Amino acid sequence: MKGIVFTEFLEFVEDQMGPDMVDAIIDDCDLSTGGAYTAVGTYPFSELRDLLLALVARSGADPAVLLRGFGGKLCATFTSGYGQYFAAAGSLFDFLGSIDDHIHVEVRKLYPDAELPSIRVAARTDDQMQLDYRSERGLEALAEGLIQATSDFYREPVSVSMAKMSGPTGDFVRFTIDRQAA
Ligand code: HEM
Structure with a gap:
């Protein structure tokens, strides 16, 4: 790491x-x-x-509370150090949808030995997004804190819930992100 x-x-x-x-x-x-x-x-x-x-x-x-709080801090570090990604995406759902195909891809170019999760968009409408988190490290609470802090950054309030899932390719965590009235 x-x-x-x-x-x-x-x-x-x-x-x-x-x-x-x-x-x-x-x-x-x-x-x-x-x-x-x-x-x-x-x-x-x-x-x-x-x-x-x-x-x-x-x-x-509670470890999950600590990891969520740490996600908030990490997001602040990313918004100041990698602000171009937040500016380029322009909105919460576009940003979250660009992690796997763009942001973490760039991170991997900079740091070939980075241990990154997979964060795939499972479904998306104007008001709801489902994101599937897969990682051997089980840091979904960190991901939740990052998602919540990114929503604060864009001033697009959401509620985030998580469900553990299993599929043919193994276990993962599905985030359901619901837009709330601002
Ligand atoms: C510009 C924004 C972002 C940058 C620059 C970035 C970069 C990174 C870096 C450098 C690591 C560490 C890799 C390692 O330790 O080897 C990492 C890990 C991680 N990233 Fe991102 N990230 C960003 C946004 C996000 C967001 C919004 C999420 C939320 C879903 C996320 C989820 C994670 C998680 C959960 C990990 C921990 C490793 C794991 O779970 O397996 N990242 N990211």
Whole structure:
């Protein structure tokens, strides 16, 4: 997993719970880097999972709530660092529909070793979109936080629900995104 996810995660923990919590969870985990990640490096995903579990153990917070909050932070990082994608898409549904075929494709060109999920549009009308998330990493709560924060960015309010599905190609999570009156 790319280092930017680690550096942003530790910054998220610091913002929410302070620098002592960052030091404590780094101490709790057996990390290859000792907790010193660089944004362009690549590190085992297991280290992010361990840091999250350590944070859950110390804070008592729900891991899904933490990941959703982290998704909000990551979205803010993407809107400032990769604003061209948000400008090019122009609207929430067009943006979400462009992740798999465009945004994550560009990410893969920049970082060939990135571990990206598949995010396919299953159905779309003016008022509703269904997005299927497939990943070995099970970070659907992170995806939910990213979707919600992207909706805030475009000022297009939505409600988001998730359902676990299984199909011939394996398990996935289906997001149903319903437009709400502004
Ligand atoms: C301009 C916007 C975006 C950029 C630049 C971007 C880029 C990235 C990068 C660099 C990673 C890390 C890959 C790795 O660690 O190896 C990642 C992972 C991920 N992205 Fe995106 N992303 C964007 C938008 C989104 C949105 C809106 C979603 C929401 C559906 C999303 C869902 C995810 C998830 C859930 C992961 C974690 C890996 C996994 O679940 O398997 N991304 N993305």
